[in-house]
Amino acid sequence: MRTAIVNIRTIVTGDLKQPFASGDGILLEDGLISAIGTLSSDTVAGCDVVVDAAGTTAIPGLIDSHVHITFGDYTPRQRVVGYLESYLHGGTTTSITASEVHVPGRPKDAAGVKALALAARACFLDYRPGGMRVHAGSIILEPGLTEADLADLVAQGLWLAKAGFGAFATPFEYAPLMQAARRLGMVTTMHTGGSSIPGSSGIWAEHVLASNPCVSFHVNGGPVAMPEAGFARLVNESDIALQLCTAGNLRTALLTAKLLDQAGQPERLLIATDTPTGSGIMPLGMFYTISHLASLGGMPPEQAIAAATGNNARVYRLNSGLLGAGKDADVVLIDACAGGSQPDALSALRNGDVPAVAAVFTDGVPRFVGRSRNTPASTRNVRVAHCALPRDFSGAAH
Numbered sequence: 001m002r003t004a005i006v007n008i009r010t011i012v013t014g015d016l017k018q019p020f021a022s023g024d025g026i027l028l029e030d031g032l033i034s035a036i037g038t039l040s041s042d043t044v045a046g047c048d049v050v051v052d053a054a055g056t057t058a059i060p061g062l063i064d065s066h067v068h069i070t071f072g073d074y075t076p077r078q079r080v081v082g083y084l085e086s087y088l089h090g091g092t093t094t095s096i097t098a099s100e101v102h103v104p105g106r107p108k109d110a111a112g113v114k115a116l117a118l119a120a121r122a123c124f125l126d127y128r129p130g131g132m133r134v135h136a137g138s139i140i141l142e143p144g145l146t147e148a149d150l151a152d153l154v155a156q157g158l159w160l161a162k163a164g165f166g167a168f169a170t171p172f173e174y175a176p177l178m179q180a181a182r183r184l185g186m187v188t189t190m191h192t193g194g195s196s197i198p199g200s201s202g203i204w205a206e207h208v209l210a211s212n213p214c215v216s217f218h219v220n221g222g223p224v225a226m227p228e229a230g231f232a233r234l235v236n237e238s239d240i241a242l243q244l245c246t247a248g249n250l251r252t253a254l255l256t257a258k259l260l261d262q263a264g265q266p267e268r269l270l271i272a273t274d275t276p277t278g279s280g281i282m283p284l285g286m287f288y289t290i291s292h293l294a295s296l297g298g299m300p301p302e303q304a305i306a307a308a309t310g311n312n313a314r315v316y317r318l319n320s321g322l323l324g325a326g327k328d329a330d331v332v333l334i335d336a337c338a339g340g341s342q343p344d345a346l347s348a349l350r351n352g353d354v355p356a357v358a359a360v361f362t363d364g365v366p367r368f369v370g371r372s373r374n375t376p377a378s379t380r381n382v383r384v385a386h387c388a389l390p391r392d393f394s395g396a397a398h
Contacts, residue, residue: 014310061093061330066272085130090283164191171207194224205230245274246285295352329364335378368395
């Protein structure tokens with residue numbers, strides 16, 4: 001499938017080093033971005049679908065790196081069906097599991113947690129709710145697991161390991177397994193902050209530093225933040241990626257972003273939601289945190305967008321999250337909401353507004369064009385200008 005997006009006003013790349021791209025068009029071919037710039041008339045004429053962006057802003061699809069996935073597009077804990085497809089209507093084109101800890105009656109023995117992680121991974125290998133990519137299956141580290149167990153999982157394609165809900169006597173006891181997982185090439189993640197579910201314990205900076213994970217999960221609290229001194233310690237004593245979550249402490253989220261900027265290391269900042277949880281379902285959670293950083297934290301919107309896209313992609317080794325040739329064709333068109341006070345999406349984010357999502361593309365396919373069911377209408381009229389396929393990509397019915 002060949003899709004052209006034309007008449008884009010601003011292209012935000014998701015790359016901190018080059019946050020904007022010149023031109024007004026993006027060409028999507030066979031699931032990848034093949035060109036960014038000004039597309040020739042011949043190129044556009046040869047496309048199966050042409051979407052008129054009408055002067056809106058293009059960004060990479062958002063990557064939510066902390067979603068409590070189970071085995072499909074439903075969450076037993078919140079008794080909600082279809083939430084992942086709903087998140088897609090909030091601009092999230094990729095979700096990454098925070099481990100399948102919310103599976104009712106989850107196993108806690110070594111064989112059981114291995115089976116749980118592999119089953120979750122397999123569930124989403126060929127299942128894309130609404131077109132979203134879902135990276136599922138994270139081994140929950142428990143006593144009794146060995147490095148050989150982790151090696152077995154890696155051989156079967158598992159690449160995520162999570163510390164924070166195991167039955168260890170103290171959080172320091174995660175360190176040997178976490179270090180083994182990193183040696184095996186896994187992306188390791190660790191709960192940070194107060195206890196979030198019965199039976200878990202608070203994990204502070206000293207515990208995180210001892211395990212040295214790739215990612216400090218919801219460093220601003222999920223939902224309760226760690227002691228204040230820990231934020232500077234994680235920034236200054238490690239190179240751990242620090243993940244901010246919408247379902248956390250806003251004050252310490254702003255503090256973390258400020259400390260990383262002062263250290264000259266904004267690439268370590270990640271945005272996620274930490275949902276579904278007791279905080280509920282948040283289809284627009286990623287944009288809420290982006291808008292908080294831009295409006296209350298004074299962060300340039302393009303930098304906040306990178307924390308939700310390119311930064312996540314780099315840490316989790318994904319081919320998405322950036323608008324550039326050869327990257328996965330996951331693109332979102334955003335705009336100022338109709339009736340708002342600002343003229344465009346980036347100005348709206350600086351103002352603290354959530355933008356309108358006017359179109360979402362994943363794998364090069366338009367998933368909807370014209371209207372998200374989770375945001376107000378866009379100021380500008382994004383539309384399908386040409387379609388040679390027997391499909392209607394319009395989102396007008398939402």
